[in-house]
Amino acid sequence: MDEITKISFVEEVDTSYLETLMGYNSRRAxxxxxxxxxERMAKYELRPVDFSVLSLVSHNPGITSRQLCNALGVLAPNLVGMVTALEKRGLITRCPHPHDGRAMGLHLTEDGKTLLKAAEETASKLEFDCTPNLSSAERKTLIRLLKKIYK
Amino acid sequence: MDEITKISFVEEVDTSYLETLMGYNSRRAxxxxxxxxxERMAKYELRPVDFSVLSLVSHNPGITSRQLCNALGVLAPNLVGMVTALEKRGLITRCPHPHDGRAMGLHLTEDGKTLLKAAEETASKLEFDCTPNLSSAERKTLIRLLKKIYK
DNA sequence: TATTGTTATACTCTATAACTATA
DNA sequence: TATAGTTATAGAGTATAACAATA
Structure with missing residues (x-):
């Protein structure tokens, strides 16, 4: 086809095919x-990964870096800086692991517990604010189906 | 609390709190x-964003870079290299926009159409292989609910 | 010999500022 | 004056290789 004949243009973009794909929809969501x-975690200076680390340390006192990496899909070299930063902020401490001299068990400080409590409340509230068009049953269904994909 | 008293360790990581969060579940999925x-698109040398660009160009002949940016959430400076690379591979062409001398309309070449056809078939098959535990109805429900979040 | 934590480093992805050509 | 496309560049995120200490 001659290039000069390609005179079509687009008024409204049709994304209907991409919207049939689970990967596209889950990524957009x-x-x-x-x-x-x-936006809402900016006041706590927590990125999603920082929040996840603090939350896992909170619910798993003594968790190791390796366990955090496995649980969150973060590579070990990339976790080092995050843990160091959280420790410097006084939110977590590294204690010797009772059964493995190589490892360090992570624990929240009192400041860390206080911050995480507020952050988890923010996160839980955010759940509903981000899904205003979903009923409670739909929200439950959505999470159940998402788990079926990645677990 | 004295640090020496923190002798707890974790056998199995408890991720149950994070799993209550929509953001965590949708990101993991x-x-x-x-x-x-x-993995499956490696043979076509297409990343998700390249696939999305080709697919949108295919279903929207004459679409502009700006429209692609808006539809995909990609910043304009970051799209330039992608479009240039796809053009150099002979998959798309840039034609003058019929109504706007600043813009360029994008079109698939014959090679681009051939490649995208195979890639879209791979993508559609992937839908089912990635969700082996979901029924057809569940898959439909999941996509419907995800759209309610981001649209 | 394998694993935990670490450093160094490279690569990719994303974001911002500024320029040009045209509207 | 505003917008489409572009360039240059900075920052954040992700990846691999290699090392010391311990299992």
């Missing part, structure tokens, strides 16, 4: 929620 | 699907 997360 | 996507 995740990015929408993470956007709100970033 | 998206990453799981994208991982499979990367």
């Amino acid at each position: 995740a990015l929408a929620i993470i956007g709100v997360f970033l | 998206a990453l799981a699907i994208i991982g499979v996507f990367l």
Whole structure:
């Protein structure tokens, strides 16, 4: 076809095919929620990964870096800086692991517990604010189906 | 509390709190699907964003870079290199926009159409392979609910 | 010999400022 | 004056290789 004949243009973009794909939809939904997360967690200076680390340390006192990496899909070299930063902020401490001299068990400080409590409340509230068009049953269904994909 | 008293350690990591959060679940699901996507699209040398660009150009002949940016949430400076690379690979062409001398309309070449056809078939098959535990109805429900979050 | 934590480093992705050509 | 496309560049995120200490 001659190039000069390609005179079509687009008024409204048709995204209907991409919207049939689970990967496209789940990524768009995740990015929408993470956007709100970033805004509301800015006052705590917590990125999603920082929040996840603090939350896992809170619910798993003595968890090791390796266990955090496995649980969150973060590579070990990239976790080092995050843990160091959280320790410097006085939110977590590294204690010797009772059964493994190589490892360090992570624990929240009192300041860390206080911050995480507020952050978890913010996160839980965000759940509902990000899904205003979902009923409680739909929200439950959505989470159940998402787990079926990645677990 | 004295540090020496923190002798707890973790056998199995408890992620139950994070799993109550929509952001966590949608991100994990998206990453799981994208991982499979990367593997299967490697033979076409297409990343998710390249696939999305080709697909949108295919279903919207004459679409502009600006429209692609808006539809995909990509910043304009970051799209330039992608479009240039796809053009150099002979998959798309830039034609003058019929109504706007600043803009360029994008079109698939014959090679681009051939490649995208195979890639879209791979993507559609991937949908089912990534969700083996979901019924057809559940898959439909999941996509409907995800759209309610980001649209 | 394998694993935990670490450093160094490279690569990719994303974001901002500024320029040009045209509207 | 505003917008489409572009360039240059900075910052954040993600990846691999290699090392010391311990299992």
